Amino acid sequence: MTDFRVQQAYSERAGEYTSALGAIDQMHALDRHRIGRWAKLISGRVLDAGCGPGHWADFLHRRGVNVSGIDLVAEFIDGARRRFPEVTFQVSSLRRIDVADGSLDGVLAWYSLIHVPPAELPVILSELSRALAPQGQLLIGFFEGDHAESFDHGITTAYYWSIEQITSLLLAAGFDVIDIETRQGSGSRPHAAISATTR
Template identity: 85%
Template sequence: MTDILVQQAYSERTAEYTSALGAIDQMHALDQHRIGRWAELIGGRVLDAGCGPGHWTDFLHRRGVDVSGIDLVAEFVDGACRRFPDVTFQVSSLRHIDAADGGLKGVLAWYSLIHVPPTELPTILSELSRVLAPQGHLLIGFFEGDSAEPFDHAITTAYYWSVEQMTSLLHSAGFDVIDVETRQDSGSRPHAAISAIAR
């Protein structure tokens, strides 16, 4: 049910979202640096899980990464295929990723977990763990705050997570956290990023 609500909410505002947040030059320079540096660690297939308009997927592709993108919203996937024809995109839920156990070397989940209800997040993280090879790399970005506290995101309900609680959830799902970044930009919600490896 949650997937359907999120899908509908983004489907209705795909063009607006892509215009506002669908290009790399609209992304924070520190995020570009972090994701680019993260990609240098990975020698193998990478999934942009919840790729949205596809700009981060293309960002990785242009750096020579073997990357594909998935998203729940067909309109995002259609737009990404048109804008970035050299990159593979497909419609998929993060709950059932079309990849073999241990078939990936990296997963980027950049602000794609923010709408997952707290009771369902462990299931999603376990699925990300399933598709990653041992020592595979995960990088997630999210809004930092009181764990599981909902807020009125511009598209649909989203949730804050503390670094401590997200670290605990990742550990339970089979990950070891290796790096954490937080920042507070003027006029924006607090940001956090966690890099982890699959055990």
């Protein structure tokens, strides 16, 4: 099962990952700007879906956002609760989010979908759509490349996605795409971000 594979892989290296990528000042300045700008569009409840060490949830909280975080990895959640006690964190799968239909105003899925096999991504996008209110805001970050091409990520298998394919999947899940950003830096994989709203 994919969730178990990803959970185990990150559990074994949660401390290492948090040290390397668990602080907001370790994040790209353009990503901080992008997520901060996105958050200004939202006045209600936001979920950091696949929050990892919790730094993006804390980033949003410090900007006055009503945010909580979920992640598969208990070690990430335990650490996030210790480091950011003013934010609510919970162990949960993105396949079944413990919120009522239409109860969220925003979902941040920042590099939290990169390990989802292609056949399973539509299920998760539909679950995010279910949880969001009409005109709810979704922002996803991912590695741009040939559609569903797998690669050896530092933790466990991950996938590139094309802009066209993610856009198609979002439309099928009940979203309208608002804007798209791409970036290619020296020595890094191509980055993409897509913001969308529920219909």
